[in-house]
Amino acid sequence: MTNTDQPTDQAGLRPTKQRLAVASALAETEGFQSAQEIHDLLGRRGDSVGLATVYRTLQRLAEAGDVDMMRTEDGEAIYRRCSDSHHHHLVCRTCGRTVEVEGPAVERWTSAMAAEHGYADVSHTLEIFGTCRDCQ
Numbered sequence: 158m159t160n161t162d163q164p165t166d167q168a169g170l171r172p173t174k175q176r177l178a179v180a181s182a183l184a185e186t187e188g189f190q191s192a193q194e195i196h197d198l199l200g201r202r203g204d205s206v207g208l209a210t211v212y213r214t215l216q217r218l219a220e221a222g223d224v225d226m227m228r229t230e231d232g233e234a235i236y237r238r239c240s241d242s243h244h245h246h247l248v249c250r251t252c253g254r255t256v257e258v259e260g261p262a263v264e265r266w267t268s269a270m271a272a273e274h275g276y277a278d279v280s281h282t283l284e285i286f287g288t289c290r291d292c293q
Contacts, residue, residue: 175204175205175206175214178206179199179206179210179214179215180223180238182195182204183215183218186198186237187255188237188248189227189237189255190235190236191233192212192215196208215234215236219236224237224238225237225246227246243264244258244259245257245258246258247284248286248287250288251288251292252291254289263283267279267281
């Protein structure tokens with residue numbers, strides 16, 4: 158089997174040991190995690206994966222829609238494996254706990270704003286930040 162004939166995952170990546178380890182680490186966590194946090198978790202588990210590989214894998218998974226990526230208030234990219242349906246996030250500023258929320262009002266507002274300004278083929282993201290009950 159040549160390199161181009163190897164099976165790929167949904168993100169178009171060959172399922173290498175390192176990439177599978179990154180996906181597994183993401184599946185173990187509940188909140189959003191930075192590439193460094195995923196790298197640290199992999200190290201604690203005994204998985205030898207370079208930080209650059211973690212960054213590249215997370216970026217490719219995000220591009221493929223397999224994970225959600227958002228930026229923290231200081232601009233750091235953080236990642237989370239999420240459900241397949243369209244949703245938004247309610248994120249605790251203190252502990253990072255994340256809840257997926259759906260909002261039909263947001264969807265209606267987005268469509269209305271796009272139509273009002275003559276935009277088509279619109280997409281959007283929405284993260285709501287606050288402090289969870291446990292951290293208050």
